[in-house]
Amino acid sequence: MIQLEEIDRQLRELSETQDFEIQHLTNGDLSIALYFYSSLINSKLIQERISEPFSTCHSYSEMKNILDAELFCEQVLDEKEVIPKLLEGYSLITINDTFYSFYSSKVINDKVDYAKNEASVQGPPFALTEDSYANINLIRRRYASSNLMVKEKEVGKKPKTKLYVLYDKHVVKETVLQELLQKIDDIQDEFIQASGQLENLLSQKKFNFVPLMLVSERPDRIVFSLSQGKIVILVNGSPFALIAPAVFYDFMSAMDDRYQTYWIGIGLVILRYISLFLTICLPAIYIAVISHNPEIFQVQFALSIAGSRAPVPYSSFVEVLFMLFLIEVLIEASIRLPKYIGSTATTVGGLILGQAAQEAGLVSSVMIIITSTVAIANFVVPINEMSFAIRLVKYPLIVFATLFGILGLISGAFCFLVYLVNLRSYGEPFFRLQFGKHASTNSKKRISG
Secondary structure, eight states, X not given: OOOHHHHHHHHHHHTTSTTEEEEEEEOSSOEEEEEEXXXXXXXXXXXXXXXXXXXXXXXXXXXXXXXXXXXXXXXXXXXXXXXXXXXXXXXXXXXXXEEEEEEOBOOOSOOOOBOSSSOOSSSOOBOOOSOHHHHHHHHHHHSOOTTEEEXXXXXXXXXOEEEEEEEETTTSOHHHHHHHHHHHHHOOSOOOOSHHHHHHHHOSSTXXXXXXXXXXXXXXXXXXXXXXXXXXXXXXXXXXXXXXXXXXXXXXXXXXXXHSOHHHHHHHHHHHHHXXXXXXXXXXXXXXXXXXXXXXXXXXXXXXHHHHTTTOOSOHHHHHHHHHHHHHHHHHHHHHSOHHHHHHHHXXXXXXXXXXXXXXXXXXXXXXXXXXXXXXXXXTSSSHHHHHHHHHHHHHHHHHHHHHHHHHHHHHXXXXXXXHHHOEETTEESOOOOOGGGGOOSOHHHHHO
């Protein structure tokens, strides 16, 4: 039995805020009351679906029949539902001590925009929105299968955040799905606002160097992942989706690879792996050659490098750290500055700083080339989360190369590879480098085979 006194108490508390409205409607024969947040609801919808039909009613039973016939209107049977529904954009209608909730939400963040973080040459240009229903619409229209399941979850205490877990029930691995759902249920004491925040809370190890879940804004990548048996998580209010499990290759591939011809796609992937090697190892190689192993290169090349470093007053380790620090500052500034001045400020700053540092004898010309190569190669990685992670990996290798030369660099790289091989993304081996038709990473067919 619904507690009318408890509902009255809740509504009195809500009325303390000015965007909560109470409206009493009368038509001469009947009277009803409407409760809603004016900032959350579509007033035009209430006028068309509630006010206008009410003006022609002559009995309560006639009005109840109209409300029962409404698609998004249902009777409230538990007083605990009142506040959550009002906060989701419902309107509460009181008619003769009976309460109805009518979905009248006004959504203003469901406009589809161009992808900003994962640009594509030939693929669809649009990205997800901040509204989960709009995102599910985008995904279901591309993935037209009745096997696509959507589970709604809530995380956090106050306020709760809605999540939507999407998967193909015929190809998803059940143990991975249950593990992920259990981890979501275990999140109870956080307020979730973004997909990246949820990724950190779901992470199995707190101090991972590399991300174990893919973050994407592209509906075509999401749909492709669903077809592979992966699980997609949409956070209401975030224009990014989490995809799990993920393998290393997922972070090195772009959707454009699949829209190009076979050899072009493979060539682009190989180009990214070469860029990955350069951005991780090139500074450490420079230090190792300068400080410990100049015999690796020909005498002429070694003398050329030594000549360029002649005016530099400190060791190659300090020189590398100095330039990498400057380039990291420029990258951070380019991200945080307003878009219309960011590129100009960082380009001018980079050119002036690089040229001035070389002319002042603080760094060598070779170091300028290496720093530029590392910065450019780092952004060839198509997924930003992995690109940020790779920015950190080169520093331990620099320390190893400073202490032990080429031998230290090889040892450090080997330790990093062992670390990657040991990682698991929801039970699946993380370090896979395959591409082409063998890139599928969790399909039931592949697992059972």
